[in-house]
Amino acid sequence: MYKSMKEITKPILIPDLKSGVLDPAQFPIRIGILGCANIVQKHIIAALKEVPACRLAAIASRDQAKGEQWARKFGCRQESYENLLRSPNIDAVYLPLPVGLHKEWVIKAALAGKHILCEKSLADNFLSVQEMVRICQEKQLHLYENFMCDYHPQHQEVISLIENKKIGKEVLFSGSFGFPPLEAVNIRYQKNLGGGALNDVGTYLLFMSRKIFNCEPETVTAQLEFQENEVDIRGHAFLEFPGARAAFISFGFDNFYQNNYTIWGEQGLIKVQRAYSIPPDMKPEVEVHMGNSSTRLDLAAANHFVLIFSNFCEAIRQNRPPRYAHLLAQARAMEALRISARENRKVRLSEI
Numbered sequence: 001m002y003k004s005m006k007e008i009t010k011p012i013l014i015p016d017l018k019s020g021v022l023d024p025a026q027f028p029i030r031i032g033i034l035g036c037a038n039i040v041q042k043h044i045i046a047a048l049k050e051v052p053a054c055r056l057a058a059i060a061s062r063d064q065a066k067g068e069q070w071a072r073k074f075g076c077r078q079e080s081y082e083n084l085l086r087s088p089n090i091d092a093v094y095l096p097l098p099v100g101l102h103k104e105w106v107i108k109a110a111l112a113g114k115h116i117l118c119e120k121s122l123a124d125n126f127l128s129v130q131e132m133v134r135i136c137q138e139k140q141l142h143l144y145e146n147f148m149c150d151y152h153p154q155h156q157e158v159i160s161l162i163e164n165k166k167i168g169k170e171v172l173f174s175g176s177f178g179f180p181p182l183e184a185v186n187i188r189y190q191k192n193l194g195g196g197a198l199n200d201v202g203t204y205l206l207f208m209s210r211k212i213f214n215c216e217p218e219t220v221t222a223q224l225e226f227q228e229n230e231v232d233i234r235g236h237a238f239l240e241f242p243g244a245r246a247a248f249i250s251f252g253f254d255n256f257y258q259n260n261y262t263i264w265g266e267q268g269l270i271k272v273q274r275a276y277s278i279p280p281d282m283k284p285e286v287e288v289h290m291g292n293s294s295t296r297l298d299l300a301a302a303n304h305f306v307l308i309f310s311n312f313c314e315a316i317r318q319n320r321p322p323r324y325a326h327l328l329a330q331a332r333a334m335e336a337l338r339i340s341a342r343e344n345r346k347v348r349l350s351e352i
Contacts, residue, residue, distance in 0.1 A: 029313040030057040030091045032084045032114070034105055036066050037096035039119070044094060045074050047305035053313035054092075060084045081105070085112040092142075092316060095119060098187045099194025103128045106143065110135045117144040117312050121203045122331060124194040125338075126352060129331035133324045142322045144312050145330065147207050149276045151307035154284035154299055155211065158263065158270055161288065162212070167265030171245055173209045175261035177201045177276050178234065178252035188253060189231050196232040197252050198224060198337060204276040205249035206237075206333055208261060213241050216329055217336075219348050224341040225252075237337055267291075278304070 031054050033040055040059075048056045058077040061067030071078035084090060085108060092115035095105055103123050109116050116136070122145050123129045136143040149155065162170050178201060182188060188195045210216060222237040234252025241247065250258075259277055263270040273285035280303035288295045315322075332352050340347040 028053055028055040029115075029316055030055055030089055032058040032060065032079070032087070032090040032093045034060050034081055034084065034093055034095050034109075035097045036061045036063070036070055037119075039096050040094075041070070043305045044096070047303060047309055050303065050306045051309045051313060053317060054309060057090055058084050058087065085109055085114060090114060092116065092312070098190070099124055099199050100190075100192055102194070103132060106132045107135055110139050110141055110143070113139060113141070115142040115312075115316050117146055117309070119146045120207075121145070121194070121199045121334060122327060124196075124199055126331045126335035129327060133327055136322065137324055140322075142312065142315050142320075143324070143327060144308070145327055146308065147204065148304040148308045149204065149208065149278075150211065150304075151311060152278065152284070152304040153302050154272065154278075154286055155208070155275075157284075157286060157297060157299060158272060159212065159214075161270060162263065162265070166288065167263065167268030167270060167290065169243075169266045170213070170263050171266065172264040173212055173245075173247040173261060174249070174264070175205045175208060175247070175275065176250045176258035177204050177260075178250070178255035179257045181254050189227070189229065189233075191229060191231050196224075197234055198222075198232055198334070198341075201253075201276075202235055202237070202249065202251040202337070203330075203334060205247075205251055205261070206239075206337065207330055208275065209239060209241075209247035209249065210330070210333065212261075212263060213245055213247070215242055217241050217247070217333060217349060219346050220333065220336045220340050221346045222337040222340040232341075235341065237340070239333075280305075 031048060045056060048054055056076045058079045059067060059070050060079045060081045067078040093109050095116060095118040097105060099121050102118055106116055106118055187193050188200050217239040219240045220237055222235060224232040224235040226232050233254050236250045239247040259274055261272050261275050268290035271287040281301050283301050284299040286297040286299060332349060335352050336347045336349050
């Protein structure tokens with residue numbers, strides 16, 4: 001399937017800039033976008049324009065007319081998917097396609113020698129992620145999973161509070177992420193495209209619990225509720241972490257809007273009111289409760305899309321070691337949740 005892509009010319013990358021001699025704005029990472037998803041127009045292109053280390057070079061769409069319209073609007077070339085990957089003038093790609101298409105196009109992009117920032121979830125099964133990572137590793141390419149919330153400074157503030165024992169030992173992470181029903185034609189309701197609440201929103205909660213506790217869960221127990229089309233529309237999971245810590249997460253497409261997490265400690269509580277998707281101009285709402293006192297932290301707004309693209313481009317420019325283990329750990333835990341829900345049992349991650 002991928003044999004024909006092996007002869008594609010690898011792009012000529014910009015010089016290493018660790019010395020700081022060359023201006024990143026003059027030698028940016030040239031980004032190609034595979035697909036005209038809503039997130040591209042809503043967040044990604046605006047973010048790319050704020051990152052000196054990268055430049056939007058081309059956009060591809062299966063709908064040629066739409067691709068040409070977007071290319072004119074955003075000042076870049078319009079290409080087919082295949083031609084974009086063949087181009088020696090593209091260094092990296094952003095891939096906002098549905099989950100069910102990620103494996104095919106991540107592998108094609110990697111075989112074409114492109115670094116990749118891919119939307120979450122990387123795939124709907126662990127074996128696919130392993131294959132994607134293996135090929136990127138062979139080609140010595142960066143592969144990022146777009147958990148933009150990982151780069152928002154509010155979460156580092158929470159971690160600093162925990163590390164400084166402001167709430168004593170942290171014992172429970174509880175989080176919710178979900179929204180009211182979407183239009184029936186939305187790709188999130190299509191099984192063949194990797195739809196479902198776990199892949200789309202539950203994955204954020206899993207990721208954040210791992211980030212906050214800075215380790216991997218030992219066991220997971222999950223429940224998923226399915227529609228007639230076999231797509232999960234909501235779910236819950238209980239995760240056991242080392243040190244007698246735990247996480248309870250709840251997510252869905254058919255819920256009152258929620259986007260939060262709470263860290264319960266022996267001596268206090270931390271609440272994050274807008275955790276996973278937060279507008280660039282919104283100041284974070286982080287509250288700390290200890291005894292009879294409550295404090296709201298005065299934190300600055302931040303654009304986490306700008307921050308993840310900045311990190312991605314600088315990782316390429318500075319030739320940093322890719323974070324493959326990070327991707328595999330998330331995918332392994334996701335697989336454990338799927339198995340637990342399917343087999344109605346507690347699953348140890350050591351089984352996978």
